[in-house]
Amino acid sequence: MRREGIGPGMDVLDLCTASGVLARQAARLGAQVPAVDISRRAMISARLNASLAGLMVSVRRGGLFSAVPERRFDVLVSNPPYVPAPDPNLPRWGARRAWDAGCDGRGLLDRICDSAPGALRSGGLLLLVHSELNGPHRPCADWPGHG
Ligand SMILES: C[S@@+](CC[C@H](N)C(=O)[O-])C[C@H]1O[C@@H](n2cnc3c(N)ncnc32)[C@H](O)[C@@H]1O
Numbered sequence: 519m520r521r522e523g524i525g526p527g528m529d530v531l532d533l534c535t536a537s538g539v540l541a542r543q544a545a546r547l548g549a550q551v552p553a554v555d556i557s558r559r560a561m562i563s564a565r566l567n568a569s570l571a572g573l574m575v576s577v578r579r580g581g582l583f584s585a586v587p588e589r590r591f592d593v594l595v596s597n598p599p600y601v602p603a604p605d606p607n608l609p610r611w612g613a614r615r616a617w618d619a620g621c622d623g624r625g626l627l628d629r630i631c632d633s634a635p636g637a638l639r640s641g642g643l644l645l646l647v648h649s650e651l652n653g654p655h656r657p658c659a660d661w662p663g664h665g
Contacts, residue, residue, distance in 0.1 A: 522643055524549050524593055531589075531637070533582055533596040533630060536616065538564030538575060540595045545573040549593070552576045554585040557615060582626070583633050590639045597647040598626040623652045 519540075524530060526548035532541035535553035541564065544551045553575050555561050561579040568575035578585040599608075599616060602623035609615045619625040627648055634644045 519543055519547060519593075519595065519645065522593070522645065528592040529590075530593045530595060531586060531591045532575075533594060534598040534626070535564045535577065536560045536597075538567045538577065540597060541575045541577070542568055542571055542573050544593075544595065545575050546571075550574075552578060552586055552589075554578050554580055554582065556581050582629060583637055586637075589637070591637060591642060592639055593643045593645065594630070594634055594637060595645045596630055598630060600624070600627055600648045600652055602651055623649065627652055 524544055524547045528549045530544040530549040530551050532538070532544065532551060532553040535541050535555045537560070538553055541551045541553035545568070553564055555564065556579065558579060561577050564575065564577040568577065599619040600623045601617040601619055602621060603614070603618040604621070605618070606621045608620055608625045609618050619627065627646070630646060638644065
């Protein structure tokens, strides 16, 4: 995030924030940061951690972009679940929701990649953690300039 020039005046969205570590780093760099997680425990943890660190992070509970409708950002950061698992359906409850991402591990990655262009301002940036197991050349193959 530091290398990409995140700083004051920028709007950065952290999707799947969990403990909020990425959100806190963006806030530390001076950005305005909403952070989103589907888990109530994660939301509480991220709020608490930001507060203990004395950082402003607006943590919301919800599924990916549904928690921040109609908003556009300069940067999206996300370390979503990306581990392949036997069940093609994403888990609705429990600890598996933190890592289980369906048969090819792309259940969340594809949704983020599909929605990211509409959530980013012109020239915006998506920083997305994923793995060799997910097909590293596929993530945003349909984006302009990423054929
Ligand atoms: C790998 S952990 C995130 C780790 C954290 N971002 C970090 O860098 O340390 C994945 C998180 O995604 C959340 N999650 C799973 N499905 C989600 C969804 N549909 N929308 C938002 N968050 C989701 C889980 O609750 C979990 O907290």
